[in-house]
Amino acid sequence: MxxxxxxxxxxxxxxxxxxxxxxxxxxxxxxxxxxxxxxxxxxxxxxxxxxxxxxxxxxxxxxxxxxxxxxxxxxxxxxxxxxxxxxxxxxxxxxxxxxxxxxxxxxxxxxxxxxxxxxxxxxxxxxxxxxxxxxxxxxxxxxxxxxxGIQHSISPHSDWDTAWRRHMRKPRIAAPAALPPLSIPSEGWPIASDFGLESDGCPNRQTGGRTNAILQLRWFLSGGGRNAGKANLSITACEATASRLSAHLTMGSVSEREVWQAAMKAQAALVTDGDETFATALHRFTEKLAKRSRRVQASARVSLTDTSLLPVDIHNREEASLADPRLSAWTNGKTGFPLLDASMRCLQATGHLESSLRSLLLSFATCHLWLGPVRPAQVLAQLCTDFAPAMYYVSASQVIGLSKAAPAYIPNPVRQSLSRDPDGAFIRKWIPEIAELPDQYLHAPWEAPKSALSAHGIILGQSYPMPLVDHVAAAREAKRRLSPDGASRPLPFHSIARKPLGIRRSTIGRNMTAKRSGHSPIQLSFDLQSQA
CATH class of the missing domain: 3.40.50.620 (HUPs)
Structure with missing residues (x-):
């Protein structure tokens, strides 16, 4: 037996x-x-x-x-x-x-x-x-x-730009024409609540997937990106010309190489066509792609804590509780500073905000309000559809003064409001309670005379909040605490000043033909495929 x-x-x-x-x-x-x-x-x-x-x-x-x-x-x-x-x-x-x-x-x-x-x-x-x-x-x-991938295979001391472009020029890998049937069962699709994720109300969020990524890229290269990266654009103008590809690149629905090759093909056609303005915009776009990839590589060499992915705060800012009224006002777009509040409300509703405005929000919370950096950084991360932990926290550590690469970034929120939203279109879109104020008072409502406020039914502290802090005094104190000499410089890739990038004329303007009288989108086959 x-x-x-x-x-x-x-x-x-x-x-x-x-x-x-x-x-x-x-x-x-x-x-x-x-x-x-x-x-x-x-x-x-x-x-x-x-x-x-x-x-x-x-x-x-x-x-x-x-x-x-x-x-x-x-x-x-x-x-x-x-x-x-x-x-x-x-x-x-x-x-x-x-x-x-x-x-x-x-x-x-x-x-x-x-x-x-x-x-x-x-x-x-x-x-x-x-x-x-x-x-x-x-x-x-x-x-x-x-x-x-490219970001891990290049050493910090190599000629990174040359190696990256060499990788970008390699032929793209074709998708398989057919695959064998799946031979094992799949589990069902989970939902957000399975992981304890609460509804966060983002009515104007982008839709994910390669199909949408390719449509967005084609729109950008066919005319939508004509003014991308141009200096001194208003916020609304920047929004209108943004590629909106960051979330798709984060999920890998489209590869960096696909985007780069399509942009280079379009740029070459524009040079031949004599459209220097659009060609220059696409040059800036490909340079931005390179910076993005370089930042991924840099993030792999930064020492981050396992809990917050931020370096330890050497400035001993006290971490705010969820009940802290300063954190609550900042999170809900009720700081009393119109550009800050409009930026936060835009991010909450769309999941997207240009990087300079994200930096402005994070800087205000950690410098002007002197909140510990972990919770504000987490709140902002939650709101970003394109959240990629490594890149996000490396950038955040520089903004709030935890990086050796640059001092903290402490901009003046009123000055930036006047510079970035001169006609108030962005503020009026997202803060309707003060939309009727004249331009001269829109950026700093607390400076408006009572007659101007009452004429439009505005009561500061009720219909719109008073400023949380004296921003000038708060910035002065933050600079004193963060650096002994009080110096503060804008970060290299978060500069609000939006200086025009240097363009090598030999790469985009050589043998430029006469400019066309019209600027209708050129018809190109970008050799891009959706998931099909």
Whole structure:
């Protein structure tokens, strides 16, 4: 009898081994596309059963700087990816949980032949996760194909710009024409409340997904970006010409290389066409792309704390509680400074705000109000649909005076209001309670005579708040506390002054033909494909 039992156990083990499907896992992360995807191409080259896997990680979505708007944008991006996979015969395999635990269960149930993914490693948590996955794969003997990308493969001392452009010029990787059917079941789609994310009301949020990313890019390159990056534009003019691609790049619905090559192709056509204005704008745009990628690389070399992703505040600012009236007024756009309040309300309603205004908000909270930086940084992060932890916190640490690269940035909110929104269009759009004020009082309502206020039914402290602080005195005190000599310089990539970028004429203006009399959008095939 014992021999029969042993034979039965052996037969069951052999049956289990033979029934294992040996999966080639393509683990999607912030690369939600089928085009120009090195890890997907690697998995396809391995042959056999391919599982397009995405893991919803509770530890990430339960952080204090994530939000429902970010989750919904990610789900929309994933849904678009799923449609693309289904058109090719496959579909997304969804799981929730700790990554190594999910992989262990898949390996135990089905067998994993290889694991393919793009590494992140830009924050302590991402680097630790990548390390744990490598260790797990080595322990169980699974071949691992990790694609590092440009930001991790260039050393800090190399000619970064040259190497980055060399990478951008490489041919894009074609999407697979067909994929084998998914051979294992997928879990259902989670919802935001599964991770404790509360509704945050973002009625004008962008819609995620590659389809929308390509439409946005085509709009920008076909005329929408004509004035992008031009010096001294008002806020509303900047909004009208912004690419609005940052959230799509964050989720990887479109690759940097796809965007760069399309922009360079459009720029070359514009040079031939004689449209120097638009060509210059696209030159600035590609330079901005390079800065974005460089910032990702820089973030991987910055020491960040595991809890807040900000360096320790050496200035000992006291962290505000959620009940702190200063934090509440700042969060709800009721500081009494119109440009600040309009910026916050815009961000709450749209999930998008240009970087200089984000810096203005964060600087005011941590310098003028002297709030500890962690909570304001988290609040602002929650509101940004394009939140990417590494880049966000490296920039934030510079704004609030926690970086060796630059001193704290302490702008004058009234002066910036006059400079950036001279006609008050942005303020009037987002702060209707003071929209009827004449231009000369709109930027500093507390300076308006009572007759002007009463004529428009405005009672400061009731219909619109009085300023939280004397901004001049608060800035003076913050400078004294932050730097012994009281110096403060604008940050290199958050300069409110919006100085025009230097343009090498040899790259965009050489052999320029006569300018066209009209500026109708040129017709170009940008060689871009949606998920289809």
């Amino acid at each position: 014992p021999q029969l039992i042993e034979i039965y156990r052996l037969s069951q083990s052999l049956f289990y081994i033979c029934s294992m499907t040996e999966l080639n896992i393509i683990w999607f992360r912030r690369d939600l596309r089928v085009h120009d995807h090195a890890a997907l191409a690697s998995a396809c080259a391995a042959g056999g059963q391919i599982v397009p896997l995405f893991i919803f990680e509770p530890n990430y979505w339960q952080r204090a700087d994530t939000s429902e708007r970010q989750f919904e944008f990610a789900v929309e991006s994933l849904a678009d990816l799923d449609r693309a996979l289904r058109q090719r015969g496959s579909q997304l395999c969804l799981r929730s949980g700790v990554v190594t635990e999910v992989l262990s269960r898949l390996h135990a149930q089905h067998g994993i032949a290889s694991l393919h993914f793009h590494s992140l490693g830009n924050t302590p948590a991402e680097a630790e996760q990548d390390r744990q996955v490598r260790t797990w794969a080595l322990k169980v003997g699974i071949p691992l194909r990790e694609h590092t």
